[in-house]
Amino acid sequence: MTTEVSTDKVEETIYDGLVELGTERSALSREATLESLDIDSLDLVELAQIVEDEFGVELRGDDVKDVRTVGEVIELVVAKAG
């Protein structure tokens, strides 16, 4: 059972996921770069697991290798789900 995909819902899931991984909520924005948030490749794999559990969308390493900001992660998930 997966959740219906809307941009707002994806943003909420990604934000909650990043907080779960240790990022401060106050530092989160769509413009924030993954580098500035100290999000590395291990975090992205964990985030991909959260996204797949929630929306049934599978993110592979190739999908996220060029992603630079939180907003780009959200857009990628929305696009893949569509």
Added chain:
Amino acid sequence: MTRRVVITGVGAITPLGVGSDALVGRWSAGECGIEDGVGRCREFDPLDSLSRKEARRLDRFAQMAIAAAAEAIAEAGIEAELPYPGHRIGCVIGTGIGGLPSLEEQQGKLLESGPKAVSPLAVPLMMGNAAAAAVAMRHGLHGHTYGVVSACAAGAHALGDASRIIRAGDADMVIAGGAEAAITGVASAAFKAMGATSASGISRPFDARRDGFVMGEGAGVLVLEEAEAAAARGAEVLGELRGYGATCDGFHLTAPQPEGLEAARAISLALADAGLSATDVDYVNAHGTSTPLNDRSETMALKLALGERAADVPVSSTKSAVGHLLGAAGAVEAIATVGALRNRLAPPTLGWGEAEADLDLDYIPGAARPLENGDGALVAISNSFGFGGHNAVLCLAA
């Protein structure tokens, strides 16, 4: 030129509390950290020394190693800037098992939800070298860095190996110790199944009523430093790691060789390495697990290695106060030993009250005992023995 190894900082997380002062002070005062038959570090909060992100990327044993290392490094007077180039500082931290809580949690996810549910952090969480890697990463250390795995001798092997690295000239400082957090369902059941743990839940080493060890957890980390380099930077010297002896029984997977032959040889090697003899030993910090087999064979080993001195030298077991910290034990006990020598006060073997035939050493029953040797440095040996027949003995002075 002979390079000597001094101790310039110590840090401990134990069932007696957070910090080496809690370990040494509370044990000397006769306090016991064991509750309900288990030695948990109830006062340890990983978020006191780690960010949320660091904490979730480290298993409990590595979290405790980070906290113990931070205390030791601060005591050594090291702030943001390291006293030597990073490649001249190593980190060697032992563990008996490694990240067992993480392994069990991930195994649960695998069985419940399949392979896709297993965390990408599972391997770095459970690997036995995680504590050494994490401490090196946090402090920017680039010298010899690895974990030591030799069951309950791992902490002592780590310190002994670290001292060898410094003496060989490969490093000027090594952050060394042991860490363990294996009070889990599998480990508790497994030790119970082999009859190693106490059914009564009481740790009373060398007592006739002893019935096995009490599981404990914790970490001990020491800053070891080449003596002249430490003096040149004006570091306070807490003690000296004078000698190290290591042998293997080559006898049985779990049982010690009954006469303690190889354990005795490790003690003799440590003393010879220190340039000392049995008559120089002022205190023995025993492995003293409270198992029927260890305490008997260790008593025989001490008699064999120390000869007539064995009848007089005070002997006590830290495990009477904290339980058995497995791979952390040797390091935590080295810290307790240095504390005893510095305070000139040997803590007691708590709970000792009933003698057994041939177990007739001075086990320091009751209360702590003053140690006297004029104004000179006091000398101790600290024994650690592990399943697999591993024997590691340190000769410490302060």
